[in-house]
Structure formats: structure tokens, C-alpha cells
Amino acid sequence: MLLPEPPRINLKGTPREIGLHHGHALSSQIKAQIAIYTEMFAYTSKLSWPSVLSLAEEFRVSIQKLTPDIYTEMEGIAEGAGVNILDIVALNCRSEIALGKFSDGCTSISWKKSGDERVLAQNWDWTAHVKRNLALMAIEQAQKPTIYMVTEAGIVGKIGFNTAGVGTCLNAIRAHPTDSSKLPVHVALRLCLESSSVKDAVKTLESLGGVASSQHILISDSKTSLGMEVSPLGNVYLKENEAGIITHTNHFIENKYVDEPPWLSGSPIRLERIRQLSSELVKEGFKGDKIVPSLLREKVFSDTYNAPQAICCQEDPSRHQSVRSSTLFNIIMNLAPENSSAEIVWGQPGSGKEGPVLKMPWT
Structure with a gap:
């Protein structure tokens, strides 16, 4: 059974125009996301959706102050989808x-593939x-690189790259505290994807006060x-090893600024495993x-x-369905x-059930 391919959305224009098009095109998906996260917040945090929106108001103020164009885009998404602005902020x-x-x-x-090329x-x-x-x-904005990314409906920044050659990946970290006066990580990812270089992205995030939660952004x-390795209390930046590689999973490797209790037992094991697999490829002369991409999918990302x-x-069938993760x-x-x-495989690579290889850009 072939997996349905994701929609491809081309957005262009002013922040409001981009938001309206996003909201119209993905209206049903945005409303479905709100329903999914309503259940997830209730299960994981004992928060009703109205309580979630009350907390979102604190971030709404910060987003409007720190990134007014992105906030205007969020307003457009809300209007286009027929939902409240706080629903979009909460997502x-x-x-x-x-x-x-x-x-x-x-x-x-x-x-690092070469001096001027990276995977x-x-x-x-x-x-x-x-x-x-x-x-x-795809998001085309005046005087900014065009962005190509994979994202959840209603979310303005996530995993992808731009025409200046800047790319982002995300690893979630579970640690306290959070700080609503700073940038939510998905807004931070969007700012990275609007940047012309890694140096430019770091400068932008630092100038705006940093990220509101503990996360790892591989840029x-x-x-x-x-x-x-960003956190509200301080950041640590990991550099490439001698083979030109950085690997990461879901725990901080060097950032000691925050309290991060052990929470995902498989994370250190996955980190050691991807280091082992990539090291083996280096030794084999790759x-x-x-x-x-086909090599990495076969030798690294299909590993079970x-x-x-x-x-x-x-x-993991022992976990509640709302937080039962798998590779999507x-x-x-x-x-x-x-x-x-970029090449994207929809589903679990190497499972025999994944979809075809999708390309970005797609035109």
C-alpha cells in the first residue's frame, strides 16, 4: 500500500499574503492539528485547550514584539484557516x-562533503x-532566500533549507525552564531559514534574546x-569532528546550563549508534x-x-497513542x-512500506 504523498504548497508575497494562503490551503489540516494537540496536552500536561491558549498569550506578546513580520504571517494563517490567532500561536x-x-x-x-558542500x-x-x-x-519573500521545508500545518518554521544553502534539523530536548519572553523554537527555526549563513542565523537569534526552550538545532x-544546544539560560555550540561530522539525538551533550533529567532512555544509545555507523562509513572510504542520500538511508537511517x-x-504499543512516536x-x-x-522519504526508510523519494525543490 503506497503512502499518500504530502501536499506541496507554494507561498509568495507579503507576510499577510503568505499566511492567508497557508491558512486557506491547509485549513482542514490546521484544525486537525488543533484537535490532536488538544488531546496531547490533556494527556501529557493535564491542560485543557483554553488553558493552553492562556499560556499562548504570553508567547503571542513576545512574537509580536520580537518578530512582527512572522506574527503578521501567523495572523494571516489564522484568518485563512478560520481559527483564532492564539490557536496558531499555540501550535x-x-x-x-x-x-x-x-x-x-x-x-x-x-x-562535510568538501570545503563548500555539506549534507x-x-x-x-x-x-x-x-x-x-x-x-x-516553499516560501518566497522579498529580499530573503526562498525556503523549502517540511512542516506541520500552521507552523511557520521547521526542517528544511533555503536558496542561500542554509539548512536546519531539530532534536527536541526535555528540560526546564522555559521563558515566554524569548523566541519559540519553531520561530527560531524560521529565522534560521531566512538567514544567508550559519553566522547570520546565530547573530539573529542572539540579538533577539535567544530561544525560549531547550532544543538542539543542527544548522x-x-x-x-x-x-x-540552545536553552533559555545559555547556549553551547558543537563543532564538526575531525571527519567533518556532527551527530545528535534528544539529550544535551555539552550544555549544562539547564536541569535535564534522563527522560528518553534510547537517546544516548541512538547517539552512540549513529556515531558508530558514520565512523564505519568513514573507515570504508566514503x-x-x-x-x-541512498547510502545514508540504507546504512544509517533505516537502522533498527x-x-x-x-x-x-x-x-511502542505500551505508550499512550497520543505520544506513541515513530519515524514519519x-x-x-x-x-x-x-x-x-533535498530528498524526502515519507515513512520509515528501509521498512519496505515507505513512500517514493520526493524532491525539494519540486519544480
Whole structure:
């Protein structure tokens, strides 16, 4: 049975125009996301949706103040979808409002192919309920790079790259505290994807006061990769190892600014596993043009060691259905000057049930 392909949405114009088109095109998916997260917040955090919206109001004020164009876009999404602005803010702040009680998985890697070319890739693990509400999105804005990303309906920034060759991956971290005066991580991801370089992205986030929750953003351009272990209390930036590689899962490796109790037992095992698998490829002589998406899907991202909490994550039937994670897609980006692209596999790579290889850009 072939998996249905995600919608491809082309957005262009002013922030309001982009938001309206997003909201109209994905109205039913946005409303479905609100229903899914209503159940998830009730189960994980004992929060009703009205309580979630009350917390979202604190972030709404900060988003409007710090990133007025992105806030205007959110207003357009809300109007286009026929929902309240706080519904859209809540979706974009869902990681912060949950106080780390959601259990996103995800395993990511960046790999230097040459002096001016890098591969950036990850499996994205989350509850299967949201899969039907994901979309491939292109965003064209005046005087900014065009963005290509995979995102949840209603969310303004996530995993992808831009025409300046900047790409982002995300690994969720569970740690206190959060700070509603700072940038929600999905807004931070959008700012990264509007940047012309890794250096520019770091400067932008720091100038706006940093990120509201603990997260790992793996960011690359064609010449640089950084593992940004961000938190409201301080950031730590991980650099490439001697093989030109950065790997990450769902716990902080070096950031000691926040209190991060052990919460996802498979995360250290996945980290050790992706380091082992990538090291083996290096020893076998894979470098430069040999580092292709099919190789990484076959040798790294289809790996099921320590299932269900594997790199290719399987559903754990012992967990509540609202937080039962599995790998929903794999994305492998090739970041090169003026010629960046990505391959996406919908479903679990190597399972025999995944969909076809999808391309970004798609035109």
C-alpha cells in the first residue's frame, strides 16, 4: 500500500499574503492539528485547550514584539484557516507550552562533503496522528532566500533549507525552564531559514534574546555546520569532528546550563549508534561525492538497533497513542552554493512500506 504523498504548497508575497494562503490551503489540516494537540496536552500536561491558549498569550506578546513580520504571517494563517490567532500561536509554541512533556524523537547528522558542500539529514519521529497534517512548503519573500521545508500545518518554521544553502534539523530536548519572553523554537527555526549563513542565523537569534526552550538545532550552510544546544539560560555550540561530522539525538551533550533529567532512555544509545555507523562509513572510504542520500538511508537511517527506540523509530504499543512516536519521514539535504536540494522519504526508510523519494525543490 503506497503512502499518500504530502501536499506541496507554494507561498509568495507579503507576510499577510503568505499566511492567508497557508491558512486557506491547509485549513482542514490546521484544525486537525488543533484537535490532536488538544488531546496531547490533556494527556501529557493535564491542560485543557483554553488553558493552553492562556499560556499562548504570553508567547503571542513576545512574537509580536520580537518578530512582527512572522506574527503578521501567523495572523494571516489564522484568518485563512478560520481559527483564532492564539490557536496558531499555540501550535507554534507547542514545545514550550508542554514544558518538555512531549516526547519527540529524531536523530540528525551533518557531514562535510568538501570545503563548500555539506549534507544535512535526519529522521523525524513523532506521533503518527500528525503525519496526515504535514506539508512540503516553499516560501518566497522579498529580499530573503526562498525556503523549502517540511512542516506541520500552521507552523511557520521547521526542517528544511533555503536558496542561500542554509539548512536546519531539530532534536527536541526535555528540560526546564522555559521563558515566554524569548523566541519559540519553531520561530527560531524560521529565522534560521531566512538567514544567508550559519553566522547570520546565530547573530539573529542572539540579538533577539535567544530561544525560549531547550532544543538542539543542527544548522549548516555549505561551508559551516553547528550543533546549537540552545536553552533559555545559555547556549553551547558543537563543532564538526575531525571527519567533518556532527551527530545528535534528544539529550544535551555539552550544555549544562539547564536541569535535564534522563527522560528518553534510547537517546544516548541512538547517539552512540549513529556515531558508530558514520565512523564505519568513514573507515570504508566514503567521502565527498560518495556521501549520497541512498547510502545514508540504507546504512544509517533505516537502522533498527535497540527498537523501538531506534534511529528508525518504531511505535511502542505500551505508550499512550497520543505520544506513541515513530519515524514519519527522513530528509537528506545537499547544501551547495546556488544548488541546494533535498530528498524526502515519507515513512520509515528501509521498512519496505515507505513512500517514493520526493524532491525539494519540486519544480
